[in-house]
Amino acid sequence: MSSQRLPGNRTRETSLPSKKAAIRERALALGFDAVGFARAEVAPDAAAALKEFLAAGYHGEMDWLARNAERRANPKALWPEARSVVVLGQNYGPAEDPLALLDEPQRAAISVYARNADYHDLMKKRLKALARWMHEDLAAGVKVFVDTAPVMEKHLAQAGGLGWQGKHSNLVSRALGSWLFLGEVYTDLEVEADRAESDHCGSCRNCLDICPTDAFPAPYKLDARRCISYLTIEHKGPIPLEFRKAMGNRIYGCDDCLAVCPWNKFAQPTREAAFLPRAELTAPRLADFLDLDDAGFRRLFAGSPIKRIGRDRFLRNVLIALGNAGNKAPAKAIEALLNDPSALVRGAAVWALLCLLPQEAVARLRSRHAAAESDPGVLDEWARLDS
Known part of the structure; x- marks a missing residue:
């Protein structure tokens, strides 16, 4: 679990609306591209969907999902003092079409997010900087998380207005498409939640139809055991025979379902140097x-x-x-x-x-x-x- 807790210091008084605006301003100044606020709770339907996902065995070898299911579905079980969640997004949008490499079978197709630095390192640094500022300037108790912790971050991001979980199960932003890293700062401040984002997928099923291994048993449901990202990263043994041809030249992750999302027409290439592709990993x-x-x-x-x-x-x-x-x-x-x-x-x-x-x-x-x-x-x- 990646976390940092700083206890609250109640010696300073600032109105909560002012604190909310100040947090947003500080987060954007630190380099985050999207900021939202949610209550420290998970809706019953989201918790039920997680339970159904695990019961179906869709998590495969990712046993950590099952081990931490209760805490994942209840932020207060993770930290009882949590009242609000600051949800942060970092744009990693590519400048080029990541699917173009699939037509060059002698070259390696590496998922966009993995062509440079590990995003966890940059996200943790910025999340901790924001949390420390919240503690020191706003007298807030805080706890920091990235996606290695048992947090339903996509649900919280939707509740905080950053986007919605698309039919490919990833977050989609109307402003940044499908290319967002997420992180959270839990706080004991009672901050007014932003309006939750609604689903804008409509009748589109581009992400479902392009999947090389038919990893979506239904819209909004992913069987990770069939997903090339899971098979190339999480799966420890030999690649099951039925998926080998479908892998093509994808050697780390798979961007197909993200890359065909129509909302990417509003996406912007990342300006973050750590997310720009290293030359030796662009088309090796x-x-x-x-x-x-x-x-x-x-x-x-x-x-x-x-x-x-x-x-x-x-x-x-x-x-x-x-x-x-x-x-x-x-x-x-x-x-x-x-x-x-x-x-x-x-x-x-x-x-x-x-x-x-x-x-x-x-x-x-x-x-x-x-x-x-x-x-x-x-x-x-x-x-x-x-x-």
């Missing part, structure tokens, strides 16, 4: 990642959210993408990874070669490697040659 060649060892991976992705999945899961994703890349993929370099220390990498390398080479060539490789293989998952990949 998939083959350039194949020789990464653990130290090289950590150097390349220092300060990036990509670092959290580790080298082995990252190379798993790269190898699946190369299996989808066609006959220009570097089969020889992939073959070298049949001896990788990681079974996850070896298995993905087998699958990529099955996609790229004639059966007789794969059979020769199997005769050299499979006899020494002890991992059941990798052996299952070799067995696909016979199916």
